[in-house]
Ligand code: ADP
């Protein structure tokens with residue numbers, strides 16, 4: 001099937017009920033339908049899943065989707081099944097299936113019913129599955145969260161490194177890689193490891209013009225500073241990120257004592273409490289959630305008005321992801337980070353227990369955070385440059401939305417600067 005012969009707008013409406021494609025979805029989908037290797041870089045929430053789901057649904061054969069998290073795969077399978085009367089339209093293949101279930105999956109694929117087959121990278125290495133997939137028609141292989149292939153990504157998974165080898169055994173099938181990680185280094189790694197330097201790359205802008213970026217020097221008064229900030233933003237929802245669980249608990253308590261409705265969230269709380277606190281935040285029973293980075297994956301609250309970093313993040317990648325949870329609805333989003341070089345040293349100390357290669361990458365990523373915190377240039381320009389994107393700090397969208405641009409004298413000066 002050729003992309004020119006199908007009305008993909010009609011198919012979009014039919015399957016997903018959407019009237020329009022979002023961002024670069026349309027050219028991406030055409031590229032896949034034309035059997036080209038395709039590389040998609042879009043921020044979180046950009047609509048990457050639909051880029052492979054729609055072509056999978058309207059093509060012959062089964063698309064294999066590699067994804068790192070079982071929970072994510074299950075969500076997508078449920079969502080796809082709800083679009084169809086045919087349960088077998090999407091399946092997950094993993095080690096938790098019974099023999100009977102595996103037979104069912106295989107039968108559905110062979111019968112041409114299954115359009116999307118989600119697999120974890122470690123399942124794909126099983127000879128039994130590879131042999132089976134060699135015997136059926138595979139429309140393409142989509143590799144979601146493709147940054148997992150890179151040590152420079154924020155979530156390196158060694159199993160992703162075997163993917164190219166396995167895909168080659170399936171014959172000449174197009175590959176589509178997708179990620180929200182935009183650093184040039186990670187992109188290079190992905191293309192190299194998947195051996196698809198010929199891929200057409202589609203990269204969306206990472207600029208979030210409605211977010212205001214600010215860095216304040218961290219002092220002893222940080223707690224009263226945060227309380228003042230929240231009181232000035234009364235009635236608005238916000239997230240405060242802290243490095244440690246202990247800090248999360250402490251800050252949540254300080255806020256509560258000062259009359260601010262806040263709950264803690266971290267992996268040390270039991271699942272029930274975590275779910276309760278998350279719901280309280282989503283339902284606006286509380287204004288503020290104080291959290292470790294365990295909070296936020298898949299949280300889709302559109303009107304988060306501020307994200308505060310009590311401690312600096314370990315990379316600009318994480319900073320972008322975490323601040324990106326503000327202003328999803330396009331309204332204001334204030335991103336405030338507190339910075340002191342002592343915190344940098346603390347993070348470095350954390351990392352010193354890790355293997356040398358990992359340490360080196362960790363230090364390099366951290367130095368970029370330091371540079372961001374200490375820069376006197378447009379923070380938006382700095383961030384976007386880090387993601388390989390040129391930004392005109394005079395005329396670009398959101399150009400005046402940071403402390404350095406609005407108040408050029410207000411530089412952050414770190415004590416005891418040691419640049420390694
Ligand atoms: P990503 O994987 O890039 O983070 P998702 O694939 O999870 O993003 O999509 C984010 C949201 O955008 C989902 O709620 C999805 O339903 C919605 N979405 C995707 N494409 C469209 C579209 N063409 N029109 C409207 N909403 C869309």
Ligand code: MG
Pocket residue numbers: 048049144
């Ligand atoms: Mg996604």
